[in-house]
Amino acid sequence: MSGKIVRFGNFVVPWTAKWTSEDDTHRSVVRTVKLDGHAMRFICEGINTPGVGKPLFKILHNDRCRSVLRDRVCQICRARLPKDPICINQGETDGIYPLINDGLPMCVPCAALSLAQCPGLQRAETVGRLRLWRASAWLHAPILLKPVPHERGGNPHLNALLAMERGPVFSGVKLLLTRFRAISADELRDITQ
Numbered sequence: 001m002s003g004k005i006v007r008f009g010n011f012v013v014p015w016t017a018k019w020t021s022e023d024d025t026h027r028s029v030v031r032t033v034k035l036d037g038h039a040m041r042f043i044c045e046g047i048n049t050p051g052v053g054k055p056l057f058k059i060l061h062n063d064r065c066r067s068v069l070r071d072r073v074c075q076i077c078r079a080r081l082p083k084d085p086i087c088i089n090q091g092e093t094d095g096i097y098p099l100i101n102d103g104l105p106m107c108v109p110c111a112a113l114s115l116a117q118c119p120g121l122q123r124a125e126t127v128g129r130l131r132l133w134r135a136s137a138w139l140h141a142p143i144l145l146k147p148v149p150h151e152r153g154g155n156p157h158l159n160a161l162l163a164m165e166r167g168p169v170f171s172g173v174k175l176l177l178t179r180f181r182a183i184s185a186d187e188l189r190d191i192t193q
Contacts, residue, residue, distance in 0.1 A: 005077050006051050012113055013055040016065045016075045016104060018045075020053030030161055030169055033066065036140055041169045042066070043145060043158070058120075060102055062172045068104055069140065069173060076110035084136045086111035086188065087177060088121065090129040094141070098133055100175040105135065112192040115185055125185050132188055137179035142170035 006013045022045065033042045045063050068075045074085070088103030088111065106114065111132070115121050124130040147162050148154030162169055 008055050011055075011117055012076060012110075013050070013057070014076050014114070015050060015078050016060050016068055016102075017050070018056045018059040018061045019050055020056060021049045022053075022061060028158060028161065030165060035066070035070075035142065035173065040142060041165060041167060042142070043161070043169060043171050057118075060172055065104060065172050069175070072105075074107040074110050075104040076106055076114060079107055079110075081105050082107060084134040086183075087133045087135045087138075087175065087180070088114070089131050089133075090124050091131050094176055098131065098135075098177040098180060099141070100133075100135075100138070100177065101172075104175065108188070108191055112188050115188060130185060132183050132185060133177055133180045134183055135175075135177045135180045138175040138177045141174040141176050143172050143174060145169045145171050 006015060028043045028045055030041050031044045032039050033044070034040075035042075043062060045061060048061075048063065050061070050064070065075070068078070071078075072081045073079060074081055085105035086108060087098070087100045087105055089098055089100050092099040092101065115125070121130060145158075145162060145168075147159040150156060150159075
């Protein structure tokens with residue numbers, strides 16, 4: 001862990017987490033972003049003030065997630081990723097390949113720290129759903145956005161943006177691991193001791 005850690009009290013906050021200062025009054029925009037050499041339309045959140053307000057641990061900041069993947073840095077500390085970083089999920093797959101949504105690549109020390117501090121990861125481990133992967137290759141799987149009716153919690157501004165676009169618009173990016181090996185939470189703890 002040689003990057004820069006963001007903390008809230010005693011807790012480490014992933015660089016990819018959204019903060020209340022970014023969620024209160026921002027207006028998303030649609031921009032063309034290159035991903036895997038392809039120009040694609042993505043929702044960009046514009047405001048980039050991690051560390052201001054309170055962390056929204058369960059909500060990802062899509063722009064920072066894309067930058068973490070583009071720059072191949074740890075989603076927690078932003079240090080360069082090792083050759084086979086740790087990715088985490090709760091058993092999601094696309095066929096035989098693990099599908100990573102919010103457990104984006106991490107360096108080993110940050111993955112161990114996340115496991116030690118994150119109640120969600122601890123609950124997943126307790127009920128047997130936690131999966132950890134040493135991943136050396138993956139494909140990007142952009143998440144297609146569709147309008148959500150207001151009565152189901154849809155954002156009117158976002159729905160209007162999507163209605164103005166002629167083609168697909170994406171939000172975040174999932175990873176489809178193509179070269180990986182499973183490790184246990186105990187193995188991760190042993191590596192870092």
